[in-house]
Amino acid sequence: MRDESHLLPNGRVLRYTFRERLMHWVAGFSYLYLLLTGLAFWSPWLYWLSVVCGGPTTSRELHPWVGVVFTLSVLWMYLIWAPQMHSTARDREWWRSLRYYIRNEDDKVPDEDRFNAGQKALFWGFLICGILLFLSGLVLWVPHWIPRSLAFLRLIAVIVHPVAALLTIALFMVHVYMGTAVERGAFSSIVRGDVSRKWAARFHRAWYEQIARGPAPRK
Amino acid sequence: MSQANLEIRRISAHPGPVPGSGVKRDLKVAKLVDTTTCIGCKACEVACLEWNGLAFSDTTFQNSYQTMPETAWNFWNLIKFNEYEPESGNLMLLMRKDQCMHCEEPGCLIACPADGAIVQYVNGIVDFNQDQCIGCGYCITGCPFNIPKFSPTSRKVFKCTLCSDRVSEGLEPACIKACPTGCLHFGTKEEMLELGETRAHQLRTESGFAHAGVYNPEGVGGTHVLYVLHDATNPEAYGGLPKNPRVPWTVWLWKRPLKWLGNLAMAGGLIGMFVHYLRFGPKIVEEDDVKEGNEEPREGKQP
Numbered sequence: 111m112r113d114e115s116h117l118l119p120n121g122r123v124l125r126y127t128f129r130e131r132l133m134h135w136v137a138g139f140s141y142l143y144l145l146l147t148g149l150a151f152w153s154p155w156l157y158w159l160s161v162v163c164g165g166p167t168t169s170r171e172l173h174p175w176v177g178v179v180f181t182l183s184v185l186w187m188y189l190i191w192a193p194q195m196h197s198t199a200r201d202r203e204w205w206r207s208l209r210y211y212i213r214n215e216d217d218k219v220p221d222e223d224r225f226n227a228g229q230k231a232l233f234w235g236f237l238i239c240g241i242l243l244f245l246s247g248l249v250l251w252v253p254h255w256i257p258r259s260l261a262f263l264r265l266i267a268v269i270v271h272p273v274a275a276l277l278t279i280a281l282f283m284v285h286v287y288m289g290t291a292v293e294r295g296a297f298s299s300i301v302r303g304d305v306s307r308k309w310a311a312r313f314h315r316a317w318y319e320q321i322a323r324g325p326a327p328r329k
Numbered sequence: 330m331s332q333a334n335l336e337i338r339r340i341s342a343h344p345g346p347v348p349g350s351g352v353k354r355d356l357k358v359a360k361l362v363d364t365t366t367c368i369g370c371k372a373c374e375v376a377c378l379e380w381n382g383l384a385f386s387d388t389t390f391q392n393s394y395q396t397m398p399e400t401a402w403n404f405w406n407l408i409k410f411n412e413y414e415p416e417s418g419n420l421m422l423l424m425r426k427d428q429c430m431h432c433e434e435p436g437c438l439i440a441c442p443a444d445g446a447i448v449q450y451v452n453g454i455v456d457f458n459q460d461q462c463i464g465c466g467y468c469i470t471g472c473p474f475n476i477p478k479f480s481p482t483s484r485k486v487f488k489c490t491l492c493s494d495r496v497s498e499g500l501e502p503a504c505i506k507a508c509p510t511g512c513l514h515f516g517t518k519e520e521m522l523e524l525g526e527t528r529a530h531q532l533r534t535e536s537g538f539a540h541a542g543v544y545n546p547e548g549v550g551g552t553h554v555l556y557v558l559h560d561a562t563n564p565e566a567y568g569g570l571p572k573n574p575r576v577p578w579t580v581w582l583w584k585r586p587l588k589w590l591g592n593l594a595m596a597g598g599l600i601g602m603f604v605h606y607l608r609f610g611p612k613i614v615e616e617d618d619v620k621e622g623n624e625e626p627r628e629g630k631q632p
Contacts, residue, residue, distance in 0.1 A: 151465065152442070153592065154343055157442070157444050166443055166463045167463045167464065169463070170463040170464055170465050214609045253470055253479075266579065268467070268580060269579045269583055272587060273587070279598075283598050283599070283602065306614070308614050309614050313614075
């Protein structure tokens with residue numbers, strides 16, 4: 111799938127198409143439900159979260175179905191975004207200058223493409239963990255269907271599921287923090303789709319320069 | 330079902346202290362099953378269904394006297410039959426009453442994520458509260474004896490209660506009451522261990538069963554159902570009784586170190602992000618292009 115971002119007639123830049131935004135929020139809201147119900151089953155201290163998610167039994171019934179929705183949205187994301195997520199030489203340089211990025215010394219960070227190396231890591235991390243969560247989740251969905259001779263599947267699943275979930279939680283926390291608190295304007299870009307030219311040049315300069323000199327918008 | 334007049338020692342997935350823990354004294358109870366005097370009459374199976382009000386279900390014929398392959402959500406007490414040929418060459422028909430073992434260290438309770446769905450009383454009985462059960466089936470994974478069974482109609486898990494309702498009223502479990510040969514005994518764990526050891530000693534010295542012994546596996550901290558076996562070195566012969574049952578190590582890893590590491594990592598992450606924001610704050614973009622929309626940004630990145 112090619113990058114459909116372009117300059118808008120009002121002088122702003124279309125960063126995320128409607129389809130990309132819809133996809134992101136199907137994944138986002140399903141992940142949020144999975145996170146809250148999953149944390150409720152993870153720790154007795156957080157069991158109350160299942161109450162606000164429809165009650166403990168409802169949470170247990172819905173968690174796997176919402177998991178299917180999340181898995182499908184991650185696969186959809188793979189189909190649309192994977193070609194833009196390959197690691198480049200610039201990304202490796204970006205990782206080497208990570209400490210400058212963390213300290214907001216962005217002038218020492220290489221120009222970023224449409225997705226910077228951190229966003230690419232987020233994408234691949236969620237894809238791999240999503241697959242692991244789906245496979246182990248299938249076993250945990252219907253443990254009583256697993257015959258005694260395959261009991262090791264259940265024993266593997268009870269470790270793989272929380273480990274993969276914890277990894278996504280790490281990714282998720284950084285993602286939400288970056289997208290709302292740190293990079294001002296990023297949150298509205300995934301809601302309304304557009305960013306200012308300055309925003310584009312500030313955070314994704316290589317991408318911005320490419321579309322600034324690119325062909326005129328189709329419409 | 331939970332019995333309010335039995336003191337509770339442990340509660341599954343319970344944050345904070347347990348109401349009955351260390352408050353009142355209570356004797357540890359145990360059931361002793363002497364497999365050497367069981368005749369396979371299945372009176373205990375019927376008594377279990379009768380007392381617990383469970384429906385009679387279809388039997389499964391598998392070329393043996395056994396009622397069905399394993400216990401079911403509505404069949405908690407099953408005599409397991411096994412034709413066994415020991416080295417001596419004398420064919421033996423081994424019969425073992427299979428039911429919940431009421432472990433001192435219950436894998437079901439450790440694995441359970443639902444507050445109050447599984448309790449362990451001070452007297453050692455492990456009981457399921459179906460009204461708190463969310464039907465996740467983690468107890469099935471945690472159990473080394475293949476005992477908790479999922480009911481597809483109620484979507485809850487059931488198992489033997491050791492007749493906690495009867496025991497709380499000072500009665501013996503229904504299966505004990507029904508046994509015609511006296512191979513089933515009920516009393517304090519101390520008494521039952523003593524009785525079992527006496528019987529095992531008798532088997533070793535008078536009946537020629539050199540390896541006779543009591544099954545009280547240490548891997549789960551001992552159980553509140555004890556067996557006298559003709560050959561305690563080969564419990565698997567008795568319908569698959571595990572030799573060294575333990576709470577599965579992945580369940581232990583998940584519920585103990587992983588849980589604490591994960592909680593620390595999540596709390597550390599939240600604190601780390603907050604401190605990062607205090608120290609470095611947001612990455613600012615000077616937004617003057619709302620007015621001058623078509624103006625190309627002149628400078629490079631702002632620090």
